[in-house]
Amino acid sequence: MNAELPYDLxxxxxxxxxxxxxAEVGEVVGLLGRSAWLIGxxxxxxxxxxxxxxEASLEAAGIEHRVVAASEGEPTVEQVAAALAGLPAGDRxxxxxxxxxxxxxxxxxxxxxxxxxxxDPASATHHDLAGFVTDHLEGVGTRSIARWPLPVVALPTxxxxxxxxxRNAVISCPRRRFKKSMRSPMMVPRAVILDxxxxxxxxxxxxxxxxxxxxTQLIESFICRxxxxxxxxxxxxxxxxxxxxxxxxxxxxxxxxxxAAMSHAAFVSGVALTNSGLGxxxxxxxxxxxxxxxxxxxACALMLPVAMRVNASVAERDLATLERAIDPESAGEDDATRxxxxxxxxxxxxxxxxxPQRLADVGLARDRLPxxxxxxxxxxxxxxxxxxxxxxxxAILEAIL
Numbered sequence: 001m002n003a004e005l006p007y008d009l010x011x012x013x014x015x016x017x018x019x020x021x022x023a024e025v026g027e028v029v030g031l032l033g034r035s036a037w038l039i040g041x042x043x044x045x046x047x048x049x050x051x052x053x054x055e056a057s058l059e060a061a062g063i064e065h066r067v068v069a070a071s072e073g074e075p076t077v078e079q080v081a082a083a084l085a086g087l088p089a090g091d092r093x094x095x096x097x098x099x100x101x102x103x104x105x106x107x108x109x110x111x112x113x114x115x116x117x118x119x120d121p122a123s124a125t126h127h128d129l130a131g132f133v134t135d136h137l138e139g140v141g142t143r144s145i146a147r148w149p150l151p152v153v154a155l156p157t158x159x160x161x162x163x164x165x166x167r168n169a170v171i172s173c174p175r176r177r178f179k180k181s182m183r184s185p186m187m188v189p190r191a192v193i194l195d196x197x198x199x200x201x202x203x204x205x206x207x208x209x210x211x212x213x214x215x216t217q218l219i220e221s222f223i224c225r226x227x228x229x230x231x232x233x234x235x236x237x238x239x240x241x242x243x244x245x246x247x248x249x250x251x252x253x254x255x256x257x258x259x260a261a262m263s264h265a266a267f268v269s270g271v272a273l274t275n276s277g278l279g280x281x282x283x284x285x286x287x288x289x290x291x292x293x294x295x296x297x298x299a300c301a302l303m304l305p306v307a308m309r310v311n312a313s314v315a316e317r318d319l320a321t322l323e324r325a326i327d328p329e330s331a332g333e334d335d336a337t338r339x340x341x342x343x344x345x346x347x348x349x350x351x352x353x354x355x356p357q358r359l360a361d362v363g364l365a366r367d368r369l370p371x372x373x374x375x376x377x378x379x380x381x382x383x384x385x386x387x388x389x390x391x392x393x394x395a396i397l398e399a400i401l
Contacts, residue, residue, distance in 0.1 A: 026061030034094035044101035103161025160210025162270020209297030217269035224383035277383030
């Protein structure tokens with residue numbers, strides 16, 4: 001890496017990490033405003049055992065609050081438009097959005113927060129709002145976020161996407177078959193509360209997919225062509241913990257140390273991806289989600305070992321560095337040996353987590369390979385160490401069909 005390469009560093013201004021810190025949400029909201037609009041998922045907020053504690057904390061701080069939207073899977077253009085249309089009328093001064101949930105809920109909250117200050121829902125039809133949302137998505141729209149969003153306090157309930165630390169919200173459109181980002185430096189949450197035990201109710205499949213999503217983000221951000229020094233340093237600290245913790249957490253969901261390690265790693269993965277970039281695994285995963293409905297974390301985990309092998313020719317030293325961070329005893333071995341060992345380590349981890357090994361396992365038909373290759377570009381693929389034009393990518397994908 002060129003030591004003189006300029007870089008920006010985007011981070012949430014306030015981060016509170018630790019078991020039990022969800023109880024501080026009222027205090028944190030009070031630093032930013034006077035009332036709270038809650039956005040979350042059905043299980044992560046509406047039916048969550050954590051909800052009474054969150055509401056009690058807001059009430060104790062004198063924060064008026066209400067639930068204004070609930071996510072239904074990965075957010076779509078229509079869901080964001082519906083949430084905007086349903087926002088309370090009146091002055092929005094002092095309003096803080098509290099996002100409680102996994103990446104989907106946090107992305108919905110960030111999109112609503114960004115657009116709520118840029119449009120008057122009362123003066124637009126639902127159709128107008130859907131168009132307004134679409135016009136703010138990179139690659140399909142032409143507008144950018146012009147005014148500061150409502151401040152967002154993110155309280156993640158899964159350890160995976162790192163959405164609590166990113167400056168984008170991923171929004172899909174099933175009708176037009178795309179998944180794109182709404183992106184702005186102003187969309188980074190103003191505060192993050194990382195309470196590892198809030199997600200203790202996640203099932204094993206969600207824990208595995210989320211954890212492997214975080215691990216994919218840590219690896220891809222470290223080796224990507226836009227990798228920056230601060231995120232790389234954070235990855236070297238967080239990745240060994242995550243790789244050790246995920247199998248323990250899958251074996252024992254009550255392992256608090258493992259849950260804390262994964263929560264920390266997921267946050268770091270969000271910081272890393274938003275300040276560096278990603279690569280092939282995420283590029284294909286987005287298209288696979290549109291084509292087959294594959295959950296994002298599962299798609300990333302399926303593609304990660306493949307992406308690592310494809311990129312090993314130019315990222316061998318970086319892959320070896322990651323292996324040495326996990327196993328310092330291997331420091332004297334050459335880069336090729338260590339890089340191969342790291343790829344095998346990740347392949348074992350994915351198998352142990354029950355990740356599908358073939359694209360056909362998630363429902364991809366052979367005649368859809370060209371479409372998948374053509375639609376796996378975008379911001380994530382631009383960061384891939386090896387440049388992959390669609391024909392070459394199609395051949396790679398065909399080998400794992």
